[in-house]
Amino acid sequence: MNKLRLESRVRNGSAVVYLDGYLNESGGELLEQECRSLLSRGCRALELDFGRASMVNSIGISYLLDVIENARQGEARLEFVSVPEDIRLLFELLGIAGRVPVRKP
Amino acid sequence: MAAILPRRQAARLGELFGRRFLPGLVAIEGAPRRGKTDLLLQLHGALLGRREVATAILRLGYQPLPAGAAAEVAAQLLACLEWRRLPPGPNDSTVKPVLSRASMARLAEREDLAAWKELLDAAASDSYGFFAALGRLAAEIGPVCLLVDDATDEVLAPVARSSVPELAVVATASGPAASRWARQVVAIEEFTAREGTLLAEGLARHLGVEFCGEAARPFSAYCAADPFVLSSVVHAAALAGTPLDSTLAFVRAYVADLRRGTLGAYFPAVLGARLGSLERRCALEWLADERYPTAAEKWRGRVSLDDVLANLAGAGLAVAGPAGWMPRRWPAARDWAALQLARPETIESEAARLATAVLAAAHAADGELAREPLRRRIAGGLAEAVPAATFPSRLRFREVCEVAGEPLPGGELFLCYGFTGAPPAAGSAALLAVAVADPEARLGSVLEEMENRVRQALPFSESRTTPEGTAGVEKWVVMRQPEPGDAEWAAGHDAQLLDFERFNQLIAARSDGCVAARWETVLRLPPEADFELAAVRALDLLAERAGCDAQAASQARAALVEACLNAFEHGRTDGSQSSSASVEVRLAAWPGCIEMAVSNPGAPFAPGGAGPGQSSLHRGHGLKIIHAVMDQVIVSSDLNGTTIRMTKKFPYGGENRTAGLPEHEQAASGI
Numbered sequence: 001m002n003k004l005r006l007e008s009r010v011r012n013g014s015a016v017v018y019l020d021g022y023l024n025e026s027g028g029e030l031l032e033q034e035c036r037s038l039l040s041r042g043c044r045a046l047e048l049d050f051g052r053a054s055m056v057n058s059i060g061i062s063y064l065l066d067v068i069e070n071a072r073q074g075e076a077r078l079e080f081v082s083v084p085e086d087i088r089l090l091f092e093l094l095g096i097a098g099r100v101p102v103r104k105p
Numbered sequence: 106m107a108a109i110l111p112r113r114q115a116a117r118l119g120e121l122f123g124r125r126f127l128p129g130l131v132a133i134e135g136a137p138r139r140g141k142t143d144l145l146l147q148l149h150g151a152l153l154g155r156r157e158v159a160t161a162i163l164r165l166g167y168q169p170l171p172a173g174a175a176a177e178v179a180a181q182l183l184a185c186l187e188w189r190r191l192p193p194g195p196n197d198s199t200v201k202p203v204l205s206r207a208s209m210a211r212l213a214e215r216e217d218l219a220a221w222k223e224l225l226d227a228a229a230s231d232s233y234g235f236f237a238a239l240g241r242l243a244a245e246i247g248p249v250c251l252l253v254d255d256a257t258d259e260v261l262a263p264v265a266r267s268s269v270p271e272l273a274v275v276a277t278a279s280g281p282a283a284s285r286w287a288r289q290v291v292a293i294e295e296f297t298a299r300e301g302t303l304l305a306e307g308l309a310r311h312l313g314v315e316f317c318g319e320a321a322r323p324f325s326a327y328c329a330a331d332p333f334v335l336s337s338v339v340h341a342a343a344l345a346g347t348p349l350d351s352t353l354a355f356v357r358a359y360v361a362d363l364r365r366g367t368l369g370a371y372f373p374a375v376l377g378a379r380l381g382s383l384e385r386r387c388a389l390e391w392l393a394d395e396r397y398p399t400a401a402e403k404w405r406g407r408v409s410l411d412d413v414l415a416n417l418a419g420a421g422l423a424v425a426g427p428a429g430w431m432p433r434r435w436p437a438a439r440d441w442a443a444l445q446l447a448r449p450e451t452i453e454s455e456a457a458r459l460a461t462a463v464l465a466a467a468h469a470a471d472g473e474l475a476r477e478p479l480r481r482r483i484a485g486g487l488a489e490a491v492p493a494a495t496f497p498s499r500l501r502f503r504e505v506c507e508v509a510g511e512p513l514p515g516g517e518l519f520l521c522y523g524f525t526g527a528p529p530a531a532g533s534a535a536l537l538a539v540a541v542a543d544p545e546a547r548l549g550s551v552l553e554e555m556e557n558r559v560r561q562a563l564p565f566s567e568s569r570t571t572p573e574g575t576a577g578v579e580k581w582v583v584m585r586q587p588e589p590g591d592a593e594w595a596a597g598h599d600a601q602l603l604d605f606e607r608f609n610q611l612i613a614a615r616s617d618g619c620v621a622a623r624w625e626t627v628l629r630l631p632p633e634a635d636f637e638l639a640a641v642r643a644l645d646l647l648a649e650r651a652g653c654d655a656q657a658a659s660q661a662r663a664a665l666v667e668a669c670l671n672a673f674e675h676g677r678t679d680g681s682q683s684s685s686a687s688v689e690v691r692l693a694a695w696p697g698c699i700e701m702a703v704s705n706p707g708a709p710f711a712p713g714g715a716g717p718g719q720s721s722l723h724r725g726h727g728l729k730i731i732h733a734v735m736d737q738v739i740v741s742s743d744l745n746g747t748t749i750r751m752t753k754k755f756p757y758g759g760e761n762r763t764a765g766l767p768e769h770e771q772a773a774s775g776i
Binding site: 022024025026055057058059061062085086089090093094 | 634635637638641656659660662663666667670726727729730733734
């Protein structure tokens with residue numbers, strides 16, 4: 001459960017952001033900034049890959065809500081992929097699963 | 106003319122080093138036995154706790170050397186500097202260098218290290234030459250600070266006359282020499298931990314390195330700093346033949362500082378999580394509690410011998426005994442904490458083995474210890490530093506190891522060693538073992554007990570030391586051959602004595618029978634970001650032991666994180682972001698059930714509300730998650746704080762076994 005690291009790959013206006021580590025408050029801030037940056041650069045499709053995310057806490061999820069809101073305002077398509085079961089459960093509990101497509105690994 | 110600071114101003118010691126440059130000498134002056142050396146050692150200990158400062162000691166097992174031949178020579182050079190005794194004087198002066206990481210790196214890169222080593226070796230008998238050579242070296246590699254204990258004129262004069270700005274010296278002196286030579290004199294009458302910390306902080310600034318207070322330190326940094334900080338110090342002191350008193354004082358001061366939290370509250374938290382305090386409890390509860398055989402009829406879980414051994418290893422228990430003591434059926438124990446001290450005539454070897462075992466045990470939980478190189482290093486070093494001639498054969502190392510289990514719940518299990526005729530290294534290692542095994546509540550009393558024992562054991566005595574300081578222990582497992590008088594001792598202390606045969610019988614019975622175990626641990630975490638991970642780590646260990654399935658463990662983990670985050674926020678009684686009292690996390694598990702309780706001091710909070718300093722946008726989901734994933738959640742608040750108690754049940758052995766818990770077990774499991 002290390003500090004969150006992000007890796008973004010952009011191609012043809014679509015971006016995939018790979019999350020690696022613990023999505024907590026600091027990680028959430030980092031992610032929100034990264035997604036905001038991608039949107040400002042014209043990305044209209046964002047995919048957050050949780051395949052290597054070790055854990056998510058509620059503060060990290062609150063930043064995901066910010067990301068969702070930013071994507072909505074930017075009229076960008078947002079999708080969460082490779083979401084582990086335990087994290088998917090939290091997404092469902094907090095209503096994220098109903099706002100964003102969430103795909104299992 | 107030296108500036109003299111009275112004791113009342115000693116709290117401002119850090120300011121001495123706050124200046125960018127402080128070449129020359131700072132002397133700590135005072136009457137004998139007033140705490141000068143303690144202050145110096147405390148300064149040293151505080152420095153060793155900083156990742157920004159490198160020393161040769163740490164590299165014994167802590168700071169990896171850069172690859173290459175130059176690094177090896179650098180190691181030799183630094184070893185050459187360590188704790189050097191400088192003649193002459195009524196007391197030997199000892200010198201300890203402290204280098205910044207940058208200086209260390211520059212040193213390791215030099216190609217002429219061999220020449221430097223030769224030069225310093227040649228100057229070893231001449232203080233002027235020695236300090237002159239050091240000054241030249243410091244001028245080339247950058248800031249070097251020397252801590253000098255019991256400095257004499259011979260030592261102080263050349264330093265005071267040195268014009269090398271990169272060479273700083275902090276020295277203790279009990280005579281007027283200090284004020285004659287030093288630029289600053291700190292006249293102290295008693296030692297406080299705060300002074301040492303301030304000194305460390307100031308010195309770190311002086312060395313041009315970043316000082317990180319404990320509050321600013323990320324969790325990852327604490328994880329990187331490990332028990333080697335302490336163990337290496339103790340070991341190095343033993344290596345150099347440091348008097349027992351000094352070693353004990355250092356350990357005591359160091360640990361006391363840890364307990365006060367001035368070096369960081371991380372030791373109890375990290376050690377508790379990393380070294381398996383919960384497993385220690387598990388092992389000892391299991392060994393000491395005889396309820397299980399009767400409960401076996403109802404419980405069908407199993408605790409194997411391997412489980413016990415793993416628990417012992419995870420608990421950092423170093424077990425030693427006379428030849429033939431270790432049962433053959435415990436072969437794996439050789440790989441862990443337990444060790445066979447089979448040759449009492451080779452004291453140094455035994456001490457080395459004990460130290461090695463302690464260190465190995467300290468890292469057993471991580472499984473990443475490079476034991477063999479470390480063992481060789483320690484064994485080789487001790488063999489050289491503790492020649493057999495120092496300890497006549499009559500001072501044979503006779504080790505008595507007792508494991509004591511207090512009634513649970515709430516009881517602490519700890520390990521006591523009695524040493525007879527042991528060299529300081531063994532005593533130090535034993536102290537370390539206790540420090541590692543019990544970093545929290547009982548440490549102070551155990552240390553006192555250990556100190557008394559070691560003192561009583563020198564010189565050799567046939568009388569058996571009794572654990573007078575451990576009142577309240579009802580059961581003792583004496584891990585040695587029974588001796589006449591054991592039973593009388595036990596009767597006199599209202600304790601039950603289990604000899605080794607009985608111990609084995611218990612193991613056999615529990616390995617064959619139907620035994621269920623309960624594991625528990627208590628962590629006290631500073632309310633800082635990411636310390637919830639220490640609790641998660643402990644929970645993972647505990648859940649694994651209890652046979653918890655992945656899904657239930659994951660849900661319990663999520664709830665625990667949220668409870669910790671809530672406690673961290675609301676535990677800041679003043680509403681600021683600064684840390685205050687610690688958050689207590691109690692974890693307990695047995696087959697079929699996990700219980701967790703997270704308590705924070707401070708004013709009650711409204712469940713679901715945002716904490717101080719947190720916007721409602723970013724908080725408020727925690728309790729929702731907790732309620733959703735746990736089977737039972739109870740939030741209780743009073744003026745003293747808030748506690749969230751959570752229960753998670755999981756299937757075990759094809760059925761939910763919690764329903765079958767005996768009533769008294771259910772009561773005992775309350776946390």
